[in-house]
Amino acid sequence: MAREAGVSVATASRALARYGYVKEETREKVLAAAKKLNYQYNVVAKNLRTSKTTTIGYLLPDITNPFYSRIVRGIQDVAFEEEYNVIICNNDNDIIKTERFVKMLLRHRVEGIIYSTPYNQVLNDMCDTFKKQEIPVINCYGSTRLCASDVVTGDAEKGCYQAARHLLELGHRRIAILRVKESGVSNRRFEGCRKALEDFGVEIDPRFLVDAEDFSQESGYLQAKILFSSPQKPTALIAFSEQLAIGVLKAAREDGIKVPEDLSLVGVDDIIAELLEPPLTSVVIPTYEAGRAAASLLFSRIKEENSSPPREVVLEEKLVVRKSTRGRV
Amino acid sequence: MAREAGVSVATASRALARYGYVKEETREKVLAAAKKLNYQYNVVAKNLRTSKTTTIGYLLPDITNPFYSRIVRGIQDVAFEEEYNVIICNNDNDIIKTERFVKMLLRHRVEGIIYSTPYNQVLNDMCDTFKKQEIPVINCYGSTRLCASDVVTGDAEKGCYQAARHLLELGHRRIAILRVKESGVSNRRFEGCRKALEDFGVEIDPRFLVDAEDFSQESGYLQAKILFSSPQKPTALIAFSEQLAIGVLKAAREDGIKVPEDLSLVGVDDIIAELLEPPLTSVVIPTYEAGRAAASLLFSRIKEENSSPPREVVLEEKLVVRKSTRGRV
């Protein structure tokens, strides 16, 4: 390579990487030769030599889901600044795939991992393995049951507190809450709603407390159908995901319930909320920032020697008021 | 490493990689030792030694855009099967970023590139560089002005031919077409519409031929507003992207034009079409399959020695009829 420039490999290396002492003159000579030969620095060789791969892994369910693709973008942006590479692993919440990915990441000697996936046994073992090898693991809106080094989440309680308060301030008292069974986030969101209702001295009507199977549109539709067919109808509804809210919207349309005239509706996630009809009032989760935060945490851990205690970044979740909510007349 | 298992590195390598001749007995010994020591195969070392990086690059505008995130997923899925790694490069259509990414990909010695970006000068130079180094470049729904090895596109003409025919069969004759200036895809889509109209012996009314600045919602809204304010109104409209269609939908709502009663609307892309109100009749672009196809082309090029002539994969684009179109009464 550029040793054809009249110097040794070592000097060339120093000149290119601009470390150590190199006379300006020889430095220029090296640079000139590099350009002339169209030299391309070989990252692979450097990786092997330094046993730093400048690569991290990201485990997620599916990048096709906009919630995650925004996190990905956040991670990628800071990784790019740090000249790191990120290996994206879509596990589709599948154990087999997860296992294959984890092995792959190990073989690739990633320096750190971020995950946004729900709990599973393989992941749990993975965390142990990584911890043993002192590879930092960051939880970004993923399962809290795994032993991550650091975690970034949203202030789910606050966001939903705001959502509930918004409805209460509009005069609503019969507020239905569409939660999700066995979900940590759902529980925290509910806690926010509960507090708001308490602060306003409003009792929760158990008939308006609905538990869906999951966060999907279908579940939302199903539960809304049931709810709307009962004699006692709510005047407002908070759904704990955007998909759930869309399901509710569909059911409402079918049953001739007008939003917001007959029912004020609030969602969570804010992916396409603005494009819906009516534009959906909803709690926005700062996913892009979450990705950035997770990556920042990871890199700071990769850089520091001493293992500091676990940190937690809690991102603010805010309510955005659009046209799906209005005052009780 | 596992040479603690009593054999030489060479034998261990052979045993692990299952090539060459290795006695079954020693092979088992190696495997056992590997398991015992929790041996992890080092991909980086292998990459350096074989100067094959099992890594490809993907250049796209922004992964946050669902159109691209689906292509990404397609690419990743086949890359994973091939045990390849993909470096995702969000260039935001920015020249500076593109340049940095290209250099990075070169330093990482990627074995191939896929791009889905519009034309720019840096990209053009990049293609030359890669071609010189015999690194295959695949165009997946990106600019055709670059000298890619192979290309995957959609049969834009056919999809839009179907769209126009659908409207014509419903009895529409005053059909507006919302195109995009200086866009190759837009031109091809228009060609499809034109043919359908011709086949039905319908003249194109130049007043209903609208050229937007780009594929964005804002542009759609803007042009629709202008169109709706003119005395001559169309009874149907084809918008060449989903975002454009959403813009039209917003404008229609504001101007009291009911879809589909007063205006039948067709979009292209089919990302959230189903979730809109009314659910949008639209041409679906098989983005996930496009990603898979692009990756398959790339890998077949990486594998084969002789450089075969450029290939082109044309994916079928189909119309999905929903509720935003109806017959002329």
Add this chain to the structure above:
DNA sequence: GTGAAAGCGCTAACAG
């Protein structure tokens, strides 16, 4: 069948 040895392209002591 298996081992010895070279070398992928780089960095990091260590000498000079």
Add this chain to the structure above:
DNA sequence: CTGTTAGCGCTTTCAC
């Protein structure tokens, strides 16, 4: 300030 040298962990001839 610069050159020599060793070696990261693997694959791959070439001997034995």
